[in-house]
Amino acid sequence: MKSYKIFTILVAMMVMFTVSCTKDLNTAPIDPLVTTSATVFNNAAAYKQALAKLYASMAVSGQKIDFSQPDIQASDQGTACFLREFWAAEEVTTDECINAWGDGGLVEYHGGLWSDQNLYVQLMYERIFVNIAYCNEYVRDVSAKLGSLPSGLSVATVQQYLAEARFLRAYFYECAMDMYGNVPFATEAELPGTFLPKQISRGDLFKYIESELIAIQPMLAAPGTNEYARIDQAADWALLSRMYLNAQVYTGTQRYTDCITYANKIIQSGKYSLHSNYQQLFLADNNLDRDEIILPLAEDGVSTESYGDVTFIIHAGVGGSEDATNEFGIASGGWAGNRMTNTFVTKVFPDASGNTDKRAIFYTAGQKLGPIADPTIFSEGYLSAKWKNVTSAGVPGSNNTFVDTDFPLFRLGEVYLNYAEAVLRGGSGGDAGTALTYINALRTRAYGNTGAGTITAAQLTLSFMIDERGRELYWEMFRRTDLIRFGLFTGSSYLWDWKGNVMAGTGTDAHLNIFPLPASDLQLNSNLKQNPGYGN
Template sequence: MLRTIKSFLLVFAVVLFAQSCADRLDLQPEDNRLSADAAFEDPDAYKQFLAKIYAGISLSGQEGPAGYPDLAGLDEGFSNYLRLYWKMQELTTDEAIIAWNDGTIHDLHNQVWTSGNEFIRTMYSRLLYQVALCNEFLRQTTDGKLDGRGVSSELRTEIQTFRAEARFMRALTYWHAMDLYANPPFITENDPIGAFLPPQIQRADLFNYVESELLDIMDNMAAPRANEYGRADRAAAWMLLAKIYLNAEVYTGTSRYADVITYTNNIIGAGYTIPSIPYFHSFLADNDSNGAEDEVIFTIPFDGLRTQAFGGMTFLTHAPVGGSMDPSEFGINGGWFGVRTTPTFVEKFPGEENSNDGRELFYTDGQNKDILTVATFTDGYAIAKYRNVDVNGNPGSDTTGDHTDIDFPMFRLADAYLMYAEAVLRGGGGSMGTAVDYINELRVRAYGGTSGNISQADLDLDFILDERARELYWEAHRRTDLIRFDQFSDNGVWQWKGGVQSGTTTDAFRDVMPLPATDLGINTNLEQNPGY
């Protein structure tokens, strides 16, 4: 899949150019520019286009690592989808804080952002760009288009699977938009191209759309674990459904916990396993082959030679390294002295930095637990979760030490186990005994035995929220979790929340991000979210 990305970039640019011209004038170009149909004369172009959609999360532009960005207005490395999404989900919480003073980045952790925040604006733009990619793929693969190009029946069958995957990727993007911005602009392949102001969709309506899309594509998705590595299959669609159902009460006001049980059961029965390897192996450079892949339901692949960008896993490996940390132990050429964690997160682990829980990966040499000065990297414990070395300590494929081979586990079985347990506790059905068994399977891996096991009496919602932090930290779940548990804004305190060292609560309207002021000034169909 990675090899197809670069060769598609020119094809994609040609398709968009030709399509936009054709919508304005029914003329053929007099020079050598390709039309959209000519661009798809190569049957491989369809898969190459799909590869660009998947790469929309990992890459930031057309050349890599920089030089021809997808988006203008922010440094290309900063504008990467995964890097931005991670910042929205982690820097706004107790799990992460950043030393840098780039623009308004501190406003994220401080929870004092405005509609002019450039990181919030660029995340919004990245989401809309990703939706546009998916929409264009669907426009270019209608029956009418395929008939006109004389596409073979064999390729048509494959394209139907591609279309289902493109719709999955669009649903994933709209879930992120729904979760972050609540009421974003809404556009599909049926809307016009060009000078068009998209209508605004309300959160509950977008929930219904995402749900209906996922249900509709299910039969055309590959069976669980039957697709190419890095491509979505039916289990990924089940997981996304379970995610929106878990948060349905936030999104729509109506709980759907019984549906969480249904779809997590589907996933758990699909052959994924918690591997018998140490927890930290799941975040190494060979996590596509060291056994960690047996747990992963949907991954974002990275390759130090083929997916070079200064966002994604390059950011998540370099930015947390600083102070006395040795970059060579992380398989990189240097640390960026940026991200570390707060005392509130440290205290989730019994024994803190001396915990018997193997998921505790704090680096404390020369680091202070308390954060007196945000800009000082050594204030706050560092986290050594992502390391660009294999299980034997060998560095990744990029010998310069810039880019990493670590794949990002967007959905994995441990999350499904925890979602099942939470849904049981919230009255969705299922079995408390089974929920405890699932939790203990994770804790056996964490503790290397049964010493950390819990009983049914230990399992409550407070435990689930803390266990999700211990198991899934820095995997872009925390903001959504805290909001669901009502601990993000007007409840829950950690250092520097609210812009004060001891931390303070903030207004509840911050559970939703603002629509960017720049878009409100252009699109008269949009109304700002309350509080902004």
């Protein structure tokens, strides 16, 4: 059980932002029991509670789903959650995951057959922008209250809350930039319902996100000093490092030196070190692993009941056998959906047993490695046993359905990999010897202190790096972005099971490197132009 959680379902529903539809935007509700943005911030506690809603929007939907709507009949309240949609976009589209459900949308995801009508493309897009709208509303309303705060609430505290909200908005915009390229754009300066958002170019959105992340740094807590699962300066630096690593893709201009600069800020802060045990980072008590985890998305089997967070990752990756569900800490049963492709396991982990590289954490009982002849047969393909609802002592989580396992959004292992790759790509401010040291630190943890996993300087190449990122970060929502950066996501230079909807894999077109804007939004907003390769 977590000692502290930034959000719960109850808190997520305590505050609802509303917009007046009268001519006087300052009109107060007639019913004194009705809470709106005009009155909610009269209560000092509401400032933090409303911030909690923004954090919660990453793991829970916060709304009921109207199943009568034809475009969401195939979805549910869990499917509409940000983390679940982001995970599917980054993993199911790649060699790290193939889904057995045969759901319309997911089949097209793995086969590279999606269009602007794809349900999952639409749900991901809508989730990003509703979360941005929440952040905009918070920033707008709270900024207006800075001169008249309730008793007991300092300006400095509220400015920190605002900085965290702006970080979350920047994070969501970074996801939009990565997946959709040129997207609609709005900040707190525009009132909702009064305009159609204009489209911003990917390059200009990069500049906006960068400027926001730099501007808020002085107002954020110092590294490792904020409450658990809340944003601090190290999280800000980690997002900048990640974004700069991909700047060539987003803007056409490389920023590897900046990637190294912000990786160094985290490393040199002295607040983080590699946790001694790799798998413990993905277990039900990983809230104890603050040595490596920079910012987690906090989960709790009692107070965070959602089918769209790590509960989805664990349940969807397990079959129905009692042995399997007990090992994964979900006695209520698995959903028999996601497993690894044959290509990923054999290429990235030459020894899939876990006897050498302990990051090869696969469940193989009743599973055939490959080839995967039929994507809908769950027994074809090894299961990932990396994520579990079991503590490091082997004790099941507090709930056998909803899990206690937190999701590390940023951790030091990624920062080491960012540093090393940026050095290899020519960035300044780092050196090859230090890059090798960081990579060998990851590999020493993975192989044990035998020296068997260490590599030489000559072995530290970009082709090695893409595989090492796969070994260290699989099923953590990196793979699609990584493959695009290495030029391997589309085309025919790297094939995997059912890429291009062909069993052995086939080349795909480069336009798939960016998802389409959903047709539904193009119909509503005449300011938007579709991404190349997807029609008008």
